[in-house]
Amino acid sequence: MAQYRRVSGSVGLITLQNPPVNALSASVRQGIVDSVKRALGDQKVKSVVICGQNGVFCGGADIREFGRQMSGPPLVPMIHDIEAANKPVVAAIEGSALGGGLELALGCHYRISHSKAKLGLPEVTLGLLPAAGGTQRLPRLIGVPAALNLITTGRHVTAAEALQLGILDHVTEHNTVDVAVKFALSVTGESLDGRRISSFSCAPLSDLDSLFEEAMLKVRGAARGAIAPVACVQAVRAAATLPYAQGMEREKELMATLFHSGQARALQYFFFAQRAVGRWSTPSGARWDTSQPRPVRKAAVIGLGTMGRGITVALAQAGLSVVAVETHAKQLMEAKKAVPSMLKRGAVRGGTTIEPDSITYSETVQAVADVDLVIEAVFEDMALKEKVFQQLSIVCKPDTLLCTNTSSLDVDHLASQTRHPELVVGMHFFAPAHVMKLLEVVYGRRSSPAAVATAMQLGKKMGKVSVAVGNCRGFAGNRMLKRYLEQAFFLLEEGATPELVDRALEEFGFPMGVFRMSDLSGLDVGWRVRKADGLADTSLTGTSARVRQGCRYSPLGDLLCEHGRFGQKTGRGWYQYDKPGGRVAKSDPWLHNFLDEYRARHGLVPRCIDQQEVLERCLFVLINEGFQILEEGIAAGPEDIDAIYVFGYGWPRHRGGPMFYADMVGLERVVERLERYHQAHPNVPYLQPSGLLRRLVANGSPPIHKWRNVIKNRNSQL
Ligand SMILES: CCCCCCC[C@H](O)CC(=O)SCCNC(=O)CCNC(=O)[C@H](O)C(C)(C)COP(=O)([O-])OP(=O)([O-])OC[C@H]1O[C@@H](n2cnc3c(N)ncnc32)[C@H](O)[C@@H]1OP(=O)([O-])[O-]
């Protein structure tokens, strides 16, 4: 809807009304069309102001309408009519003017904004382009290079930057609508020639071809197969080279290729999935809307290694005072140097300064007596963590929340070491902890709703996407990853090379294939875990070398570690590097020989493996584990798993996440392929389709947003 009224005698004020972000739904568009007509037809009205209710101008087209039958007046002619009006139209921007919202404002003759507003054309992040004239008006207003930047990245800019770029005419600290109405009165009767952006020409540039070639190279490099950024460049090129009307035709044509694409569906699904994870629930009935988080003002971090330092920085950046505890003097000294410089670099990136004195350092756990929350990040060693939790339980206030950053250890067992197990949760950060967006909040059997709510809220405050998951080995993300890694090892045994496997995964859209990633994070990490589990025994020979606990096992990773090949840190792993710590992976003939000898020793005849098999084996087994996790209630819905994989494991966003990908591929096909691979590899039990996956297929493969119903029905039968 849009409300219309006359104010200050001669100003027609149109207020968009569609909470929470005044998205341009069919009824809002109809409201605007009707109100503009009324204002232009009313002789008492000399100028018009368009604003949004509740301090938000407009969040753009209504994304929920996409994929449905479109109704109501289309945006392009609506904005055209506003621009063509013979009375000045002023956009009064508060909160956000994004996508179609900014395009609407670009159709107005003047734009006035509150200083706190954010503006942008984020359509590219939804697999689209700004198709209500955005790709044609913005370059005409602010020049091609700046428009290319905004449109291909989708980034939101502050009002100050928008003013500097020339998007805005005026920025105010006061009531924006009042200022806009006064301004509208002041321009009444003035000529509108020179105010209609569609009549502008793009500022001429000396070497347009090389500018666009460069832009194309840049987006193709960053897009990892996403098609929308490429279409955005093509649309801006049309603005720079064609008259406005033809440019609009090109914009429409390009939008038509994107609008019904699988990538647009995936990105729009992910937009809502990202928000859905905030509405968490646990099998015991705790929920986001009924659980009260506790205030956390002062926090502590125990262990200042790789993770502890990042967590300390993330907490300080969130405005908390932090007590950072490290018992090893050398590590403490290094952390005291590293943390301030990480904060400084963060400040340069984020534009905010954190006072280093918000962090105090200590060698003893006694220093955490008065904190509201502790995050333990000592070595992944249960006996050590038990001791730390016992100590914390004695030292801390009785209501202090005790969190562990363990990657896989049992949160319930750690809780049992404390006096208040209901105050223990996992806060599983990803490295580097001050940069990576994902946080798994792991609730144990006895974690209280308030404890989960507090960790979730703290994650949000740290700028993380927090996903609540249940307690099991590896939680959701690492548990699924284990299956993916195993398949990659098996593929090497069967004849693939690290290069082949990585190329398939990188062409799929991962920033790094599994072996390059393993070299980066260190092969020794998994080796230590396998050794602790009694799995990494390379003294076994014959068939038993490749079987553990009755299942197929590949000792390849263990053998590489025994050769001192830990990855980038030692300069050798699945690839070779020019020096320890080197970053550029090169093929290693040693590794290929090693694989040949290994296969010969075990009587494995290498076969030709294609990219499709790599993708199906690695991804479908990971997806299958995801279904198992849903079945067990470890994750509440597919959106949780998808958010974990996109934000924590580099799953390409334009493929929506593993569970969405399964929906796109078709659940029947996933089952059929898993069954086929299971027949070929009967000693890999995880290739058997999970019960939930089979049930979904038996239920006619409902779309992903209906999976929760099938899961719920199952749980209600238990
Ligand atoms: C052939 C056809 C031609 C078409 C022409 C193309 C036109 C145009 O170029 C395309 C677009 O504009 S594309 C659009 C380009 N625009 C964008 O990409 C902007 C997208 N929006 C945002 O970035 C953020 O929501 C804001 C920064 C606006 C507010 O942030 P915040 O204060 O943290 O709030 P929050 O938690 O984020 O959202 C609150 C609730 O609102 C919901 N919702 C929000 N926007 C929606 C929308 N447009 N729609 C529907 N719903 C939208 C959101 O889902 C959530 O509800 P949920 O039930 O919890 O899921």
Ligand SMILES: NC(=O)c1ccc[n+]([C@@H]2O[C@H](COP(=O)([O-])OP(=O)(O)OC[C@H]3O[C@@H](n4cnc5c(N)ncnc54)[C@H](O)[C@@H]3O)[C@@H](O)[C@H]2O)c1
């Ligand atoms: N490194 C990763 O990528 C990653 C990712 C997620 C979670 N984790 C988990 O985070 C935890 C820490 O991992 P990391 O990689 O930072 O390890 P790390 O070896 O880099 O650091 C551990 C630190 O804890 C210190 N420490 C040991 N005992 C202590 C005690 N009693 N009190 C205070 N400090 C103590 C050590 O001196 C060391 O500085 C582990 O549980 C790990 O599984 C690691």
